[in-house]
Amino acid sequence: MRVEHQLRAFKQVFENYDGAVPLHRFLFSYFKQHKQMGSSDRRWATRYIYSFFRLGKALIKEPQITRLAIADFLCNDTLSLIVETELPLLKNAITNSVKEKLDLVKKYFPEFQLRDVFHFQEELSAEIEHQDFYTSFFTQPDLFIRVKADYLEQLKKKLEEEGITAEAISATALALPNGTKLEKLVPDQRHYQVQDLSSQATGGLFKPQQWDYWWDCCAASGGKSLLLHSVEPTVQLLVSDVRENSLHNLEERFRDAGLKKYQKKVLDLLQNNDQDLHHYEFDGIILDAPCTGSGTWGRTPEMLYYFDTHKINYFSKLQKAIAANVVKYLKEGKPLIYITCSVFKAENEEVVEWLIKELPLKLERAEVIKGYNNNADTMFAARLIKL
Numbered sequence: 001m002r003v004e005h006q007l008r009a010f011k012q013v014f015e016n017y018d019g020a021v022p023l024h025r026f027l028f029s030y031f032k033q034h035k036q037m038g039s040s041d042r043r044w045a046t047r048y049i050y051s052f053f054r055l056g057k058a059l060i061k062e063p064q065i066t067r068l069a070i071a072d073f074l075c076n077d078t079l080s081l082i083v084e085t086e087l088p089l090l091k092n093a094i095t096n097s098v099k100e101k102l103d104l105v106k107k108y109f110p111e112f113q114l115r116d117v118f119h120f121q122e123e124l125s126a127e128i129e130h131q132d133f134y135t136s137f138f139t140q141p142d143l144f145i146r147v148k149a150d151y152l153e154q155l156k157k158k159l160e161e162e163g164i165t166a167e168a169i170s171a172t173a174l175a176l177p178n179g180t181k182l183e184k185l186v187p188d189q190r191h192y193q194v195q196d197l198s199s200q201a202t203g204g205l206f207k208p209q210q211w212d213y214w215w216d217c218c219a220a221s222g223g224k225s226l227l228l229h230s231v232e233p234t235v236q237l238l239v240s241d242v243r244e245n246s247l248h249n250l251e252e253r254f255r256d257a258g259l260k261k262y263q264k265k266v267l268d269l270l271q272n273n274d275q276d277l278h279h280y281e282f283d284g285i286i287l288d289a290p291c292t293g294s295g296t297w298g299r300t301p302e303m304l305y306y307f308d309t310h311k312i313n314y315f316s317k318l319q320k321a322i323a324a325n326v327v328k329y330l331k332e333g334k335p336l337i338y339i340t341c342s343v344f345k346a347e348n349e350e351v352v353e354w355l356i357k358e359l360p361l362k363l364e365r366a367e368v369i370k371g372y373n374n375n376a377d378t379m380f381a382a383r384l385i386k387l
């Protein structure tokens, strides 16, 4: 396939995409509508467009074709026609490490600034190491699963028999190559859950007691509830979310995982829910808040290009309003676990500062979970105690 042909396919996809829906969803329907694109066209267009967005706004004044070649060079260790044609001097370095490749790019394109990859650096949480974080965007994050400890070795072996490299990260976490068709390979999901490594790490802050009554108030499809259940299976659970649909997925996942005893409600936490909840008192609340998701943009690099910073303020207000509405149902001396998958201080430290100032809460511990060091998402988690 000639390079012009590949480029035309890339351009068509780029020009038709405006960032309004996730890129993977857009590509799915785009390829469906453009059946003339063969599988090789689709594969190259996908590789090029994802690589292109991983460059964020770096070298924005360079021609698009040069930026695409640089992006493709940084993100891949196999040669493409675009690198061969546009960057012949760099092609022999295709298998070098990302850091070495970045040095080469800086040498040939002195205008290149790593910080332009993520041009929201002013907004970052204080603990984030900028260079490492920006560099992480050139590597696709892994797929992680949380596995019952006594099943890990068996599952690892089964995956390896299927030709999948599974790396044990802890006694209960496996890292797999992204795109592994896990549901097909291991349909029985009783012993494992797909869950990002950093998301798994938030469980360390839960510390439930036996027979506690907890509320997962933004439960979506129940990832944190399942994690809580794995930490302490006797915990009683109320799960809620504003989206009824995601609670249907939750039911399915709970069934597969054998979690039977729980109560579920559709609740909008921006409303007064006293009618539904006036007699409830919890031993712990997990608030896995709606957020920009900026800690997960390694999986959705189109956001580096299309994200509008105004949204940070919108989410930060939403997070505070939801927290204020749920804390009244927490028992004194018990924890509110505040979680985001954001790297922005306005959704992390600044929300925590507001919570301890405005609500009867004191901070026990807060941390950025630096997934960018582990090919994983980056998250923020805080444990606050009701006064």
Ligand SMILES: C[S@@+](CC[C@H](N)C(=O)[O-])C[C@H]1O[C@@H](n2cnc3c(N)ncnc32)[C@H](O)[C@@H]1O
Pocket: 217, 218, 219, 220, 221, 222, 223, 224, 225, 240, 241, 242, 243, 246, 267, 268, 269, 270, 288, 289, 290, 291, 322
């Ligand atoms: C980060 S997701 C939760 C992910 C989930 N806890 C997990 O581990 O998979 C945030 C959730 O907050 C919910 N949400 C957003 N606005 C809400 C509101 N006003 N009231 C209740 N839930 C809301 C969203 O529907 C979304 O499912």
